[in-house]
Amino acid sequence: MKIKSQRDFWSGLMFLVVGVVFAWGATEYSFGNSARPGPGYFPFGLGILLALLGGLVLFKALTLESEGGDPIGDIAWRPLLIIAGAVAFFGFALPRLGLACTLPILITLSALAGDEFHWRDVLISSVVLTVGSWALFILGLKLTIPLWPIYITG
């Protein structure tokens, strides 16, 4: 069997697996009956529906010819991992290190994801954005975000 459309093949597989997982998970909850539908009723039906749709996409990907095999192409690992990692780091660090320390690190990290990296530009961005965020979010909108590391302020 030959895959005729890469993109459709993988998306079909994704829908199929997710649908089955949700439907299987839904069996843990009371199903009820149609006169008194329980919490498992709707997700079970949807999970089955998604799995069927996934199967259909998969079937088409294996049978219908598409232009050039519809390849997925190169995956941009660098920006993908750096940006997702930087965001996760922000979530971890903000309540511990505070805005003043977390933002410059976040900005430096995410700048690494781009094609060009200049320390001067990163420094400018860090200063402008950190001060700007402090003024906008803490001073202006009065959000309760820690500014300094908890180790300093106690």
Add this chain to the structure above:
Amino acid sequence: MDLLNNLGIGFHTALTLQNLLYAFFGAVLGTLIGVLPGLGPVATIAMLLPSIYTLDATPALIMLAGIYYGAQYGGSTTAILINVPGESSSVVTAIDGYQMARRGRAGAALAAAGLGSFFAGCVGTIIIAAFAPPLTELAFKFGSAEYFSLMVLGLVGAVVLASGSLIKAIAMIVLGLLLGQVNTDVITGTARFSFDIPELTDGIGFVVIAMGVFGFGEIIANLGQPEEHREVFTKEVKGLWPTKEDFKEAWPSVLRGTALGSILGVLPGGGALLASFASYTLEKKVVRNPRVPFGKGAIQGVAGPESANNAGAQTSFIPMLTLGIPPNAVMALMVGAMTIKGIQPGPQVMTSNPELFWGLIASMWIGNLMLIVLNLPLIGIWIKLLTVPYRFLFPAIVVFCCIGTYSLNNNSFDVYLTAAFALLGYVFYKLSCEPAPLLLGFILGPMMEENLRRALLLARGDWMTFLNRPLSAGLLIAAALMIVVVMLPSIKNKREEAFKEEG
């Protein structure tokens, strides 16, 4: 003279200093993100949601609305000057607008887009004011079965009008509906799919999904592509006033675009994006012998779609304001904003919060007036902005999105979840799965389930209740017809053709 009376209340509310300021702020911000490619109204409004806790409901909604229609103005500037759509709804504007700019007629193109948008915005506002009350009356006749069927119609509409594969779009909707199932069941109180994580029992926040998939997902996709060479026509913007011929050619297109956009905006799944595509196709059909051929800088190809997208942006407020059902992702966020402010969206808003309802409508007209000033005489400021390189822009977007997700509930879990959705967003991008239907499904999911279960409960488990009630049956038949029509081979080819326009 109810209409005048109501508009009186509206302008009375909208013209207070505070509300004017927020309308202005929304318009400026909307233009700004419209001009900047890679940051759309969905991500921006999601980013701002936490900050509206400190505002009153009326100024908050006025500001958020301004961002949406402001983005339609700003998007065209980028499309015309650098051939990159600042907003997805300006994709078709780039075709002829950029060609006009290359011929030194950037001023005329900008003016046609701006004036067309303004006219469409005014008409759109009047349409909302005129049609909202009767639709609200109709909405009071709706029971659970009708609401369920209406949402089915809405979701089907979203699929039919989306670009790309039909089955994949339906699958994305179902995936969205399933993600909406991660919550605590409203009827029995059972926590579902929460893996014993307390944060998940409240459900996944749609801001988390919107920011992850639209905000970060787009940044990753942008960075993955090699930086393109951008030619900016900044020095050549002079002579903003169009010539007599321009006027004569553009007016009919503006009228057609406005009419088409107003209708398509109300349809579920519609809004600005679809309106501009449809209008461009219509202009090519109607204008037989253009002075300048389409694709080479025809002013009709700018005036029509730009009017249509603004009209569509305005009238897409109608289903949200009257039925409480969002026709697109931006309106879904508006529903979220109303819920944050403790207002249950639906037909009762008009009677329970008349100042909010009519004030919002009146503010749209005022906002459009501000936008035409912001975008034509002050165009120079926005052009300067286009020269800022992306390596300065994207860290700023990352910072604002991060702070926005954290401050939603002041917890780190939402931020981790957003990072996960950023990865998922990139997967969708790589597999060419449109994320917009997913968001719509996610938002309508819980509402749909509640109405389905309540309707079944009332009908003692008889599924025929959806077909026995005439209103509900009509809506379902309309949904079925839509699917059948798109499946017809001749229409199918047309549809694919229409969406290929961007290539």
